[in-house]
Amino acid sequence: MSKNPFDLSAMANQTKGVEAAKAVGQVALTSAQAIAQLNQRAAQELASRLQSKVAELMKTQDPKAVFDDVHAEVLQEAAKEVAGYQSELFQALASGNKELAKIAESMIKESQHDLIHFVNEATQNAPAGTEPYTSVFKSSFSNALQNFELIRAAMAESFVNFEKSVENMSNISDAQKTNGARTKKTK
Numbered sequence: 001m002s003k004n005p006f007d008l009s010a011m012a013n014q015t016k017g018v019e020a021a022k023a024v025g026q027v028a029l030t031s032a033q034a035i036a037q038l039n040q041r042a043a044q045e046l047a048s049r050l051q052s053k054v055a056e057l058m059k060t061q062d063p064k065a066v067f068d069d070v071h072a073e074v075l076q077e078a079a080k081e082v083a084g085y086q087s088e089l090f091q092a093l094a095s096g097n098k099e100l101a102k103i104a105e106s107m108i109k110e111s112q113h114d115l116i117h118f119v120n121e122a123t124q125n126a127p128a129g130t131e132p133y134t135s136v137f138k139s140s141f142s143n144a145l146q147n148f149e150l151i152r153a154a155m156a157e158s159f160v161n162f163e164k165s166v167e168n169m170s171n172i173s174d175a176q177k178t179n180g181a182r183t184k185k186t187k
Contacts, residue, residue: 016110023103031096035089042085049077090170094163101159108152115144 119141123134 016107020103020107024100027096027099027103030099031092034092034095038085038088038092042081045081087170090166094166094170097159097162097166101156104155104159105152108148108155112145112148115141115148 119138123138126134
């Protein structure tokens with residue numbers, strides 16, 4: 001087997017890539033499970049409420065009272081429940097987003113470190129007389145590091161923007177719940 005340090009680092013990089021893919025997969029799985037649980041709970045609650053409302057409506061003799069009950073109470077409760085569901089969904093998405101941001105940041109830092117190590121190894125072992133080539137190589141490396149920083153900054157900004165969008169949607173959802181509660185109290 002070759003004792004070239006580049007071969008050993010390639011194996012380590014592949015291991016890191018597999019670990020990062022596992023971490024991303026775990027975050028996606030956890031988020032999907034949280035969303036599935038929210039959906040299951042919401043469906044069960046809806047079925048239960050629907051069943052109890054149908055039972056109540058079957059007991060009522062006055063059609064106008066049935067309509068008024070459905071319009072005033074059921075629709076407002078449904079809007080409140082949808083807003084609550086949206087809020088929980090946004091929280092699950094935001095949590096997954098934070099984990100993905102941490103993983104991506106870690107991967108970029110490790111890639112930068114690996115690239116620095118690669119360039120240092122390559123230039124230290126360069127034969128005499130190749131200084132102009134190693135200078136160009138180091139200049140290209142410097143540009144690559146700047147690109148890493150641009151990618152990291154763009155990634156961080158996109159995660160922050162997503163977080164703000166989720167927060168705004170959550171605030172809208174909370175406002176809808178509050179307005180629904182106020183409307184119900186005034187009637």
